[in-house]
Amino acid sequence: MLLPILQVNTEDLPAIAIVCGDPKRAETIARHLDEKRELAFSREYRSFVGTYKGVRLAVVSHGVGSPGAAVCFEELIKGGVTTLIRVGTAGSYSADYPAGSLVVSTAAVRADGLTRQLVPEGFPAVADHEVSSALYAAAVAEGGIVKKGITVTLDAFFTGVVDIPHKQYKQAGALAVEMEIAALYIIATLRGARAGAIVALDGYADADLAQEYDPHTNVVAEAIEREIAAALNAVVKLASA
Numbered sequence: 256m257l258l259p260i261l262q263v264n265t266e267d268l269p270a271i272a273i274v275c276g277d278p279k280r281a282e283t284i285a286r287h288l289d290e291k292r293e294l295a296f297s298r299e300y301r302s303f304v305g306t307y308k309g310v311r312l313a314v315v316s317h318g319v320g321s322p323g324a325a326v327c328f329e330e331l332i333k334g335g336v337t338t339l340i341r342v343g344t345a346g347s348y349s350a351d352y353p354a355g356s357l358v359v360s361t362a363a364v365r366a367d368g369l370t371r372q373l374v375p376e377g378f379p380a381v382a383d384h385e386v387s388s389a390l391y392a393a394a395v396a397e398g399g400i401v402k403k404g405i406t407v408t409l410d411a412f413f414t415g416v417v418d419i420p421h422k423q424y425k426q427a428g429a430l431a432v433e434m435e436i437a438a439l440y441i442i443a444t445l446r447g448a449r450a451g452a453i454v455a456l457d458g459y460a461d462a463d464l465a466q467e468y469d470p471h472t473n474v475v476a477e478a479i480e481r482e483i484a485a486a487l488n489a490v491v492k493l494a495s496a
């Protein structure tokens with residue numbers, strides 16, 4: 256069956272997929288694979304398949320924001336993917352976790368609009384424990400600052416006239432903010448798949464620490480390479496468990 260939006264044949268999809276926002280990052284991740292093949296590049300969704308240390312996996316970009324990403328997650332699961340790992344970037348809430356640090360998201364605050372149209376208020380967006388444990392162990396092995404905990408998923412990247420309660424999220428213990436993890440966790444839970452996420456911090460989202468958004472620095476590029484390695488090694492661990 257041809258997935259109508261990803262434009263990928265379900266027969267080509269393995270059970271595990273790494274997903275990321277940026278189609279260029281999908282290509283970067285796919286460079287680590289053996290026997291790699293590009294399956295499709297439809298809209299913002301660029302899809303590859305290949306093997307890493309003998310394990311077959313897909314690498315697919317989902318674009319920016321939950322509604323578009325949800326389409327990708329839903330179609331991948333419809334196509335037979337049962338484990339999804341997001342490899343992303345996020346803004347930090349803490350001076351203890353500067354740009355270049357990695358965060359493994361164990362759960363996500365649903366500060367998005369998409370998941371409200373899928374599940375009732377109060378329903379939790381949580382990672383699969385096995386996936387997040389494998390990601391955390393693999394990330395620690397890569398070195399650098401690594402932390403696990405709660406992340407926030409927002410729809411708005413640029414602010415308008417409404418205050419986003421970053422201070423309260425931070426005071427409540429959230430570590431970082433990005434735009435798709437809650438959708439991933441809710442859709443995985445709804446459809447019976449398992450999911451986890453790791454993000455490379457690219458600066459501060461906290462207004463008190465605010466700095467110019469620049470995800471294109473060497474320190475962020477190195478952190479992205481570490482999170483890619485961690486995700487690939489987590490895939491191997493999860494496939495053998």
Ligand SMILES: O=P(O)(O)O[C@H]1O[C@H](CO)[C@@H](O)[C@H]1O
Pocket residue numbers: 275276277318319320342343344345412433434435
């Ligand atoms: O780097 P990615 O995976 O795209 O993740 C983050 O970066 C984008 C914003 O620049 C949003 O998609 C956000 O979630």
Ligand SMILES: O=c1cc[nH]c(=O)[nH]1
Pocket residue numbers: 344345346347412432433434457458459460468
């Ligand atoms: O959504 C995002 C992603 C990266 N950095 C941020 O500050 N926000």
